[in-house]
Amino acid sequence: MDLLERVQRRATKMVRGLEHLSYEDRLRELGLFSLEKRRVQGDLIAAFQYLKGAYRKDGEGLVTRASSDRTRGNGFKLKEGRFRLDIQKKLFSVRVVKHWKRLPRGAVDAPSLEVFKARLDEALGNLV
Template structure:
């Protein structure tokens, strides 16, 4: 897709890049990411290299470092996007928005609510297989449990997204 854009356009202006990227490239990189999210470093780097190459389409930023291009173009790393998508799906499952019983994926912990934890903690279960750590139901536990009560008590998914994004922006 990046090659086709290069063939069709001599240069990509900064104003045009978000349209190209958000409609043509990123959907391919994020399609069904909850099911296939990479866990091996080499696979994560392969995906990140696609975004790295795509950000070089903007001629005036071509010689900048990748991290700087991301900041200027206001793009997160793909790994951060995958975590965000996982958190949104977890929120929707627990709230019942998806019409799927979340207990098929994980169970809530029976621990008393206190100031350090929110009320929807996911129970940690022991698995013998190392490969299971990359399963959706396993990889979301730590990140979800680190969210605040303020975030998970959002009345709808849009507010959850904005609260999550606000935390991530302030956390950087």
């Protein structure tokens, strides 16, 4: 557990009335996510923006839409880009593709970033 997660764990214990609950229950009561889920949330938001046309030059080839019409689940599958250098980009694409595949169709088909964020929060909230 990293330092920030410990700080968040300790801060949630300071909320009067929630001291006796587990960390996950305190987060749920406060409407918060763990830092790991917040990282995933940020990655998925960046991927959604990229797929909608933002970051074209910076993230060229980072993730691409899978060409198969035979998909189960959300129908908007991604595949990882290939990189020889810059391992950070590859790690980002691996993280995004792994979690993107588990999103519901309503989230990935969202017409705007605001709608995507709301649907993403709902999907991640079910994983708490």
